Amino acid sequence: MFIDFTRIELIAGNGGPGAVSFRREKYVSKGGPDGGDGGRGGHIIFYVDPHLNTLQDIRYRRIYKAEKGAAGRSAMKTGRNGEDIRIAVPQGTMIKNDLTGEVLADLIQAGQEFTACKGGKGGRGNVHFKSSTHQTPRYAQPGLPGEKGIFEIELKVLADVGLVGLPNAGKSTLVSRLSAARPKIAEYPFTTLQPHIGIVKYGDFGSFVIADIPGLIEGASKGKGLGHQFLKHIERTRVLIFMIESQEENPVQVFYTLQNELNQFNRDLALKKYFVVRSKIDMFPGGQGLSQWEDFPEKYCDISAVSGAGINILIKSITEMLNGE
Numbered sequence: 218m219f220i221d222f223t224r225i226e227l228i229a230g231n232g233g234p235g236a237v238s239f240r241r242e243k244y245v246s247k248g249g250p251d252g253g254d255g256g257r258g259g260h261i262i263f264y265v266d267p268h269l270n271t272l273q274d275i276r277y278r279r280i281y282k283a284e285k286g287a288a289g290r291s292a293m294k295t296g297r298n299g300e301d302i303r304i305a306v307p308q309g310t311m312i313k314n315d316l317t318g319e320v321l322a323d324l325i326q327a328g329q330e331f332t333a334c335k336g337g338k339g340g341r342g343n344v345h346f347k348s349s350t351h352q353t354p355r356y357a358q359p360g361l362p363g364e365k366g367i368f369e370i371e372l373k374v375l376a377d378v379g380l381v382g383l384p385n386a387g388k389s390t391l392v393s394r395l396s397a398a399r400p401k402i403a404e405y406p407f408t409t410l411q412p413h414i415g416i417v418k419y420g421d422f423g424s425f426v427i428a429d430i431p432g433l434i435e436g437a438s439k440g441k442g443l444g445h446q447f448l449k450h451i452e453r454t455r456v457l458i459f460m461i462e463s464q465e466e467n468p469v470q471v472f473y474t475l476q477n478e479l480n481q482f483n484r485d486l487a488l489k490k491y492f493v494v495r496s497k498i499d500m501f502p503g504g505q506g507l508s509q510w511e512d513f514p515e516k517y518c519d520i521s522a523v524s525g526a527g528i529n530i531l532i533k534s535i536t537e538m539l540n541g542e
Contacts, residue, residue: 221412222371222372223276224279224367224368224370226280226281226365226367226368227333227366228282230259230282230286230299230336230337231258231286231299231337231363232336233258233299234358235252235255235343236357237343238253238291240292249347249352250344252291253289254289255287255295256287256299257286257299257336258284258285258298258337258362259285259298259300259302260302261302261304261334262304262330263331264305265328266306267327269306272307274305281302284299286298286336293344295339307372308326308327309324310324311371312331316367321368334363335364336364337360337364340359340360341357374428374450377425377455378458380428381451381475382460382461383461383471386460386461386496390523391496393522394522412428417532425539428454448479452483452485455489456491457479457489458491458492460493461493462495463495468513490538493513493518494520497522498519498521499523518530
C-alpha cells in the first residue's frame with residue numbers, strides 16, 4: 218500500500234540522574250564523593266532508506282518513545298546512554314512541525330539523517346559539587362527531560378519526469394511500456410489511485426525515473442478528486458509530460474485545464490520544462506480524423522503505448538530535455 222502522509226508523536230528519552238555516592242575503601246575512613254553522571258536519553262532519528270517507497274511502516278505506529286538514560290554509578294562511572302530510535306523513511310520525505318507547519322527536514326539523499334528529538338542530558342553526580350566548604354555533598358542533579366513533539370511526515374516522490382493528464386489518458390500503460398513498473402491498467406477512469414515509479418533505461422548506461430501521477434480533473438488544485446494528494450508529487454520532477462488522448466474532443470481546453478491546475482497549486486510548476494504527448498495514436502492511422510488538433514498551440518509527440526509507435530522518439534525527447542538540449 219502506498220502511504221504518503223502520516224502524523225506521529227515522538228518522545229526522546231530523559232537523561233539519567235546523577236549518583237550520590239562516597240568512596241568506601243579499606244583504610245579510607247572518610248572517602249570523598251564519587252557519584253558519576255547519568256547517561257543521555259535516547260535520540261529519535263530519521264534516516265533515508267533508498268529501498269523504501271512508502272510511509273506504510275510508520276503509519277500504524279503513532280507514538281515513538283526512546284529509552285531513558287541510566288543513572289550514574291559509584292566510582293565516578295557514567296550511566297549508560299538510552300538507546301536511540303532510528304526510523305527509516307524513503308527518499309523525498311519531509312518532516313514538519315505539526316503546530317506551525319514548518320519544514321524541519323527534507324530528506325532526499327540516501328543515508329541522510331535528521332535528529333527530530335534529542336534525548337535529555339544526564340544529571341551530574343555529587344562528585345561535581347564538592348568544594349572547600351562542602352566536602353560531602355549529598356546532592357546530584359536529576360536528568361533533563363528529552364525533547365518531544367508531534368510531527369507530520371509527508372512523502373513527495375522523487376522522479377525526473379512526471380506524467381500529467383486527465384483520467385484514462387494512458388499514463389499507466391506508457392509507464393509499463395517504458396519500464397518494469399506494473400501499475401494497474403483498466404479501461405475506466407481513476408484506475409490509478411497512487412503514484413507509480415518506473416526506471417527507464419536507454420543507451421548503454423543511461424536511465425531516468427518516470428512517475429505516473431493519478432489523473433487530474435478540473436478543480437484538483439483546490440483538492441477536488443484528491444487533487445492535493447496527487448499534485449504534490451509533481452513538485453520534485455524536472456520535466457513534465459502533458460498526456461492528452463488523441464480522440465479528445467477539445468485538446469486545447471484540456472491542455473490549458475491541466476496547466477491551470479498546476480499553476481493554481483504551485484506557481485513554480487509553470488517554470489518547469491514540459492512537452493505534450495498525444496496518446497493512443499494507433500486508433501487513428503495516419504492521424505486521420507483528428508481535425509480538432511489543427512489549432513493546438515504546442516508541438517506534440519505522437520505515441521502508442523500499445524503498439525510502441527513513437528516510443529523511441531519520446532525517450533530521445535525526454536533525455537534531450539533532461540540534459541538541457
